[in-house]
Amino acid sequence: MSHTAHIRSHRKPRRSASKVAMRAGVAGGVLSTLAVAGASGSASAAEPVTQTLELPALTADLGAQIAESADATQQAAANYQLQAERDAAAAKAAKQAKADLAEAKKKAQAEKKAAEEAARKAAAERATRSSERTTLSASADVETSTSASSSSSSSSSTATGSAAAVIAFVRAQVGDAYVSGGTGPNSWDCSGLVQTAFKQVGIDLPRVSQDQSTAGTQVSLSNLQPGDILYWGGAGSAYHVGVYVGDGMFVGAQNPSTGVAEKPLSYDPPTGAVRVL
Template structure:
């Protein structure tokens, strides 16, 4: 548009330049129409300059509007992204809180179940001991007949109640036992506190031969005072122990896994 008007301006100025020499060469009188033509042609560049300025101003204003619109669009996009990030963070925090709540509830449930099993085991052992206390028993304790109402009966009954429980290294409850944890808990039912580990338990009380065992004796595998495994003799050539993760707490015969020795604490 500006180039077009520049061409027009150039053409007009050329016309003016053509007229002016005629007047200069002696044309003394110009009729009215000629004077109006010259006047119009002389004023045309000023008109074109004003129009060009108006066009540039309009272009500048249009660019300003477009820049403002681009800024507004960018601000809207950033606000949208910030909102999405905040919503994602809030959702992640909510999910973490819900997970933590579920884990707390699961732990509480496990604790209640474990306490209930231990209570039931103690009640069962006490009930069996009470029932047998009214019976007269005689004979060699080594034959496997546990004297009712005795500490040995309490120990054996508790051990029987744990059959089928899982083996867990370091376990000391009905949710999972290791060998020495089971022996310690069984003796605790009879009011006797034993050391925690098998090495120490195998050095307690007095040593007894495997041919003279009584129910409640502690069997050990390894050397006395440094045994690597212990179990409880329950009579009739059988024992109960927390054997390993594959089988858990089981009842076995002495022939199945002959112990190295035994000690008597009761």
């Protein structure tokens, strides 16, 4: 036995023929593949080839987005249409309200005019009745004034002529309202009543009490005659007037609580009197 027999040989082991053949086949296949690839590369260099990539996932997302956009557009259109309908309804309502307001104003004006006309007719009717009342009273007084008795201011006296007409007029207004500045036909103040009463017989008196208290001849209260003007306060500064109607009575537009009333001289004794008839 050799002294080197136990040492392994450093020579490479010999490959088997099958492994060498397999490796040669593999190498040949690789070279063939490279050759084919090279040929394909040359062909590609000679003539470009267009390739289409299909992206199914991206196409689906885009479709969903388009659908959502279409829905949003449709909803916006519906909102616009609804708003347009609301605007049209509001405009129609405003137009109708304007027409109703105009009609209401027209109706109110017509009612006001009718009310004013009715008031005018009523006032005219009251004035006519008052005039008729005055005429009847004056006629009755004239017919019954066939005799007279005179003594003192408190004694019975019967008016005739113009005095009877004045007295009939003021008595016809008894019960009417007292209104400051009133000159009839249904409301009076004291001097307005006296002035209008004497106007019935063609005598124009001043408008206010102060001037009426000096419009005629001053007479004593003990020598009064029906138709004399009574005044309260000083002559030329009187604050109230009335008409003496005989039998110690007078008629005057007293105050808002009593209105036009017939009262005895003792109710409110006058200061003086003037005679214009």
